[in-house]
Amino acid sequence: MTSERNPTRRTLADGRQIFYFDDAGRTRDHTARDTRELPTLDHSSRMRYDVLTGEWITVASHRMTRTHLPSTAECPLCPTNETRTPTEIPDADYDVAVFENRFPSFASSPQDGAPGTGDGPGDRPALGHCEVMCFSSDHTASVAELPLERMRTIVGAWISRTEELSADPVVEQVFCFENRGEEIGVTLTHPHGQIYAYPYVTPRTRSMLTQADKHFERTGRSLLADVLASEREDGTRLIYDGDHWSAYVPIAARWPIEIHLAPHRDIPDLPSLNDEEREELAVVYQDLLRRVDRFYPGIDRVPYIAAWHQAPVRIDRPLSRLHLQLFSILRAPGKLKYLAGSESAMGAWVNDAIPEAVAARLRELK
Ligand SMILES: [Zn+2]
Structure with missing residues (x-):
């Protein structure tokens, strides 16, 4: 067994x-x-x-x-x-x-x-x-x-x-x-x-930790918790607002479709989830994947990357906060967002999709 x-x-x-x-x-x-x-x-x-x-x-x-x-x-x-x-x-x-x-x-x-x-x-x-x-x-x-x-x-x-x-x-x-x-x-x-x-510790996590550290020094609060609170209050980019989790399109989304799913509680990683959070996660995770799949008319399986950001194992755990980054590189049926000169060489992103419009579309796909 x-x-x-x-x-x-x-x-x-x-x-x-x-x-x-x-x-x-x-x-x-x-x-x-x-x-x-x-x-x-x-x-x-x-x-x-x-x-x-x-x-x-x-x-x-x-x-x-x-x-x-x-x-x-x-x-x-x-x-x-x-x-x-x-x-x-x-x-x-x-x-x-x-x-x-x-x-x-x-x-x-x-x-x-x-x-x-x-x-x-x-x-x-x-x-x-x-x-x-x-x-x-x-x-x-x-x-x-x-x-x-x-x-x-x-x-x-x-x-x-x-x-x-x-x-x-x-x-x-x-x-x-x-x-x-x-x-x-x-x-x-x-x-x-x-x-x-x-x-x-991976480069993206390192840069998020640097930002979170600066925010904590300035305010004494968790950066990701503050971002989540402001997205829930504003609502423009909010897709889902549950008992234990909320999902939104980030204000500075990099990808044609990008969703962040975050727990309401300040927790560093998946093992820290309690039973209620786990149960709601199982439901909302599939709900978000289905919305992504329906995003473009005529396509029933949209390519995506679902990425769990967890706190590093040994350092800076109090600065870290669990969240899922779910995104697609498809910007229109048959058209991919390529990481060309600006993104690949300079790390400077240009996104054709307006985050508020993407959120509105994802909301209506329930
Ligand atoms: Zn097989």
């Missing part, structure tokens, strides 16, 4: 771990074994420090050979059965399965003799974790349309993995996310998300 705090743990043929999270009331035995012959895992990722920007860049050349848009019959995230070649998931069926990525950007253990210029502070092994979370055994499912019970299991799995990965001393930040759609660069269409456990 599996539970959120205690998922069923198994080991894949090359030593990677897989965790099964079952829907409430379900009993699966998870006895199938991984019978594949797999090559030894590559742990040669390096991280290089860019002194010009103060940011880390991960170099993971082994990812060049990873699986790219396989046919349904070759999908490595479908369950394994007699009629097909074995996949990453040995079981014949599953609810939510999480496993260590075979082509990780970060290595779970150091590798001797990995290429690099040395172990100086600016060039070192990129230690951390990269996991894949399969949301359904149904190859064609989408998170927006999964049963609510499954969405609850997914929330529980995010919490469980965040807790366990945060306990690893090399990990500084845990990022749960979903890339949906080939336009985003997804290499597998099976419904799945990922978890990155970084060995450093």
Whole structure:
């Protein structure tokens, strides 16, 4: 019997771990074994420090050979059965399965003799974790349309993995996310998300912490809490205002569709959610995904990125506040927002969409 705090743990043929999270009331035995012959895992990722920007860049050349848009019959995230070649998931069926990525950007253990210029502070092994979370055994499912019970299991799995990965001393930040759609660069269409456990605090989080610190020094209050309060009071960009969560289009949205979902309580991360907050999250998360899917007439699956911003594991937790950033790069049917010269080279964003108009459209799509 599996539970959120205690998922069923198994080991894949090359030593990677897989965790099964079952829907409430379900009993699966998870006895199938991984019978594949797999090559030894590559742990040669390096991280290089860019002194010009103060940011880390991960170099993971082994990812060049990873699986790219396989046919349904070759999908490595479908369950394994007699009629097909074995996949990453040995079981014949599953609810939510999480496993260590075979082509990780970060290595779970150091590798001797990995290429690099040395172990100086600016060039070192990129230690951390990269996991894949399969949301359904149904190859064609989408998170927006999964049963609510499954969405609850997914929330529980995010919490469980965040807790366990945060306990690893090399990990500084845990990022749960979903890339949906080939336009985003997804290499597998099976419904799945990922978890990155970084060995450093990411650049966006660092800049948000700097802003939050300045705001706290000036006012003694939480920046994100103040933003949320002002969006709820103003209402122009508000999409959802529940008992424990509210969602709005940020005033300075960067993307054609962008939504921030924030809890009303000041909490740093997903494991800090109470039962009522978790329950409402499961409902509102799918509601927001459905609104995004309906945004453009004639398209029923809009490419999106759903990104959980959680507090760093070790530093500045009081300055951080949990929120979801849900956005799409699609600016019109068939037209993508590209990160061209201004955004890619200068980090200076230009958005064609007016946030208030996007919010009005998202509100009417209920
Ligand atoms: Zn599949």
